[in-house]
Amino acid sequence: MAVVASAPGKVLMTGGYLVLEKPNAGIVLSTNARFYAVLKPLYDEVVEVEWIDVKVNSPQMSRETAYKMSLKDFTLNCSSESRNPFVEYAVQYSVAAAYTTLDKIKRSKLQKLLSQGMDITILGCNDFYSYRSQIEARGLLLVPESLAALPPFTSITFNAGDSNGENCKPEVAKTGLGSSAAMTTAVVAALLNYLGVVDLQCSGKDQKGENSSDLDLVHMIAQTTHCIAQGKVGSGFDVSSAVYGSHRYVRFSPKIISAAQEAVCTTPLDEVIGEVLKAKWDHERTKFSLPPLMNLILGEPGSGGSSTPSMVGAVKKWQKSDPEKSKETWDRLSEANSALEAHFNLLSKLAAENWDSYKSVIDSCSMHKSEKWMGQFSEASHVEIVKALLGAREAMLKIRCHMRQMGEAAGIPIEPESQTRLLDVTMDTEGVLLAGVPGAGGFDAVFAITLGDSTANLTKTWSSHNVLALLVREDPCGVSLESGDPRAK
Structure with a gap:
């Protein structure tokens, strides 16, 4: 048995x-x-x-x-x-x-x-x-x-x-x-x-x-x-x-x-x-869990993993040595995290309330870079969904910025330069909502959230930058x- x-x-x-x-x-x-x-x-x-x-x-x-x-x-x-x-x-x-x-x-x-x-x-x-x-x-x-x-x-x-x-x-x-x-x-x-x-x-x-x-x-x-x-x-x-x-x-x-x-x-x-x-x-x-029609995708840059314990140790040391500055960075990071969560929750709510509008916005945005998203729509219900998408994107950019600041202050590569370049290219790809370094950061796989059927665009972009898209997806179980x-x- x-x-x-x-x-x-x-x-x-x-x-x-x-x-x-x-x-x-x-x-x-x-x-x-x-x-x-x-x-x-x-x-x-x-x-x-x-x-x-x-x-x-x-x-x-x-x-x-x-x-x-x-x-x-x-x-x-x-x-x-x-x-x-x-x-x-x-x-x-x-x-x-x-x-x-x-x-x-x-x-x-x-x-x-x-x-x-x-x-x-x-x-x-x-x-x-x-x-x-x-x-x-x-x-x-x-x-x-x-x-x-x-x-x-x-x-x-x-x-x-x-x-x-x-x-x-x-x-x-x-x-x-x-x-x-x-x-x-x-x-x-x-x-x-x-x-x-x-x-x-x-x-x-x-x-x-x-x-x-x-x-x-x-x-x-x-x-x-x-x-x-x-x-x-x-x-x-x-x-x-x-x-x-x-x-x-x-x-x-x-x-x-x-x-x-x-x-x-x-x-x-x-x-x-x-x-x-x-x-x-x-x-x-x-x-x-992620709002509907959104996909988690991971890309492996091939630069080897990072040691989370030693990075955590460096951040704690920095917190002790500069409590005022570190608290300010943490507060800002916490605000940006909460903002991203709020935008995701709003998107899930909008999807439940008006599925047709939500699906049509996601389908359209999946084919364009983010700067073109707002120009596609004039109807109020559509505009509200696009604003929430762009809000989530903006929150992620702030998270990345504060994570980089924390890494620089603590003397560790939370978002190393090579990852920054990769994430910028990723976020500039058609249908990509946001991207970041997960967890403690470093040289592990990066993650991205893509809209609708746009994952293939990103796989292609990553492949041309020597990044291997993994087969991992979100499964809430x-x-x-x-x-x-x-x-x-």
């Missing part, structure tokens, strides 16, 4: 850096790029044991890791060199959550299930990784069709230089979609469902379970796992979108997880996890139970 769960990657459209501090909000879009966790028993027979076997497979990285896990205190012993802390903590915390939440009868069933061992396979969509070098090596064009021709879950080659295997880094750069958060969430969801702690059904895809306590439980364990595995309490927007899909996010108080981090050393793990589940999680989540192993599709 295999359980397969999946969780999406993300694009933080607004709220880079600000989302680290309450009450600043960020708009995070979940995508159709998903991580999958396939979980099944290792053995057919049930044997009473104190230590269970856990096997973790990552076929894309040609890795298999074997563990023994104590059912007494959830200690994991590993016999392999290659280890993945995100998966290890996911296993320990999910099993501890099962012990702390299930009643006596269910716990004896749990004991039998665990005694059969666990076989976990992890698979990530190709979009999480850069395959540019493979495409170029094959002499193919830098177009989405070349990406689509790669087999699903293509293997990620490792550097041959380091022979001990321990410090092997994937040769393939990441695209910045939040692979560790999506992977952690998928593994936690599969484990909690398999162990009978939650019942996710197949409703995650259409978000019927949006307010369900089961999703909240997955969220609490996935956030705790992710923060403790990476050694710091981040803002958590990436895990939140992996669980709930696209939304407007305000972070939780860090003390919820930092208290658990401290308690782990002295308190039994099931008690620590019990406290995490009882804690007052005070994050805020408001429904948000969060964590989901799948009907089977994605490799069988």
